[in-house]
Amino acid sequence: MDGLDSLRSTWLEKIAGAADEATLEEFRVAAVGKKGEISLKMRELGKMSPEERQVAGPALNALKNEVNAALAAKKAALGDAALDERLRAEWLDVTLPSRPRRQGTIHPVSQVTEEVTAIFADMGFTVAEGPQVETDFYNFDALNIPGHHPARAEMDTFYMHRKEGDNRPPHVLRTHTSPVQIRHMEAHGAPCRVIAPGRVYRADYDQTHTPMFHQVEGMAIDTDISMANLKWVLEEFFTAFFGTKVRTRFRASHFPFTEPSAEVDIQCSFEGGTVKVGEGDGWLEVLGSGMMHPKVLQAGGIDPDVYQGFAFGMGIDRIAMLKYGVPDLRAMFESDLRWLKHYGFGALEAPAVHSGV
Numbered sequence: 424m425d426g427l428d429s430l431r432s433t434w435l436e437k438i439a440g441a442a443d444e445a446t447l448e449e450f451r452v453a454a455v456g457k458k459g460e461i462s463l464k465m466r467e468l469g470k471m472s473p474e475e476r477q478v479a480g481p482a483l484n485a486l487k488n489e490v491n492a493a494l495a496a497k498k499a500a501l502g503d504a505a506l507d508e509r510l511r512a513e514w515l516d517v518t519l520p521s522r523p524r525r526q527g528t529i530h531p532v533s534q535v536t537e538e539v540t541a542i543f544a545d546m547g548f549t550v551a552e553g554p555q556v557e558t559d560f561y562n563f564d565a566l567n568i569p570g571h572h573p574a575r576a577e578m579d580t581f582y583m584h585r586k587e588g589d590n591r592p593p594h595v596l597r598t599h600t601s602p603v604q605i606r607h608m609e610a611h612g613a614p615c616r617v618i619a620p621g622r623v624y625r626a627d628y629d630q631t632h633t634p635m636f637h638q639v640e641g642m643a644i645d646t647d648i649s650m651a652n653l654k655w656v657l658e659e660f661f662t663a664f665f666g667t668k669v670r671t672r673f674r675a676s677h678f679p680f681t682e683p684s685a686e687v688d689i690q691c692s693f694e695g696g697t698v699k700v701g702e703g704d705g706w707l708e709v710l711g712s713g714m715m716h717p718k719v720l721q722a723g724g725i726d727p728d729v730y731q732g733f734a735f736g737m738g739i740d741r742i743a744m745l746k747y748g749v750p751d752l753r754a755m756f757e758s759d760l761r762w763l764k765h766y767g768f769g770a771l772e773a774p775a776v777h778s779g780v
């Protein structure tokens with residue numbers, strides 16, 4: 424059969440030069456596809472004499488096999504090349520340092536709440552919680568603050584809106600954490616030792632007041648609790664919290680829910696415009712406290728002839744500012760990222776009593 428040699432060299436050359444798999448596929452169709460050049464040649468076998476066919480048949484078959492083998496080999500080579508190219512292009516240096524990611528920080532109030540909790544937990548106090556939207560009964564009446572009492576007005580209370588004609592007793596945003604005392608006594612009775620940290624609300628705004636701030640309430644009830652226990656617990660707390668021996672000063676005061684009542688100052692110096700706790704002969708007021716009023720114990724379902732308790736309420740933000748040198752309370756709650764980055768804590772700086780909190 425004529426022309427087989429040139430057919431052979433043409434196709435083998437084309438296949439060898441194919442630049443990619445798509446071109447190679449075109450060549451395959453054109454050579455050995457149904458209507459390919461070699462396939463058409465094979466159809467011609469039918470018109471040949473048996474003698475001619477005996478020569479041309481094997482020769483054509485051999486050509487077809489050779490072309491198919493060349494196609495397969497080239498296809499494999501092109502595949503390898505494509506893979507090599509991908510490997511080169513997608514090369515990655517896994518030893519490079521990763522891109523920096525913005526990380527949040529723990530807010531000083533959260534950090535200090537954890538610190539306070541750790542220290543009181545070490546003295547056997549558990550944590551109690553109550554709602555931030557309170558009834559005026561828990562926020563005032565049960566704490567021996569009757570309706571006409573000036574403390575209600577003094578606290579700049581936020582009242583929840585009521586529809587006209589809705590005569591239910593009002594709800595308030597709790598003005599202090601003291602209502603948790605009542606809720607805890609009702610639920611768990613005596614004896615008990617708890618702290619109740621959380622948000623409280625008063626309509627007030629200046630350098631040392633924000634409408635929302637944080638308090639921690641403390642309460643210990645038993646059959647032989649006295650002011651001496653209160654003083655020991657508080658001095659123990661401040662010494663652990665500030666990491667230095669802190670003296671306290673109890674000043675006689677008045678709260679409706681305690682009798683006797685005391686405001687507590689901690690020792691500090693004010694030299695050079697900075698406050699240093701635990702030294703000097705200055706004093707700074709940090710909390711209110713006292714022996715729980717018999718009416719408050721009663722409101723919580725506890726017999727005041729059998730049990731006594733001490734209680735205190737302390738500003739968390741206040742002691743956070745003192746310990747970490749925050750000058751303005753308002754900045755605490757403005758969500759300024761630069762402020763948060765500066766005063767915030769890393770996630771792994773977990774407070775514990777023995778890690779020098």
Ligand code: DAH
Nearest residue numbers: 599681711712713734735736
């Ligand atoms: N509830 C008071 C306030 O917010 C603080 C306080 C004073 C709490 C005396 C007490 C206490 O438990 O005994 O101003």
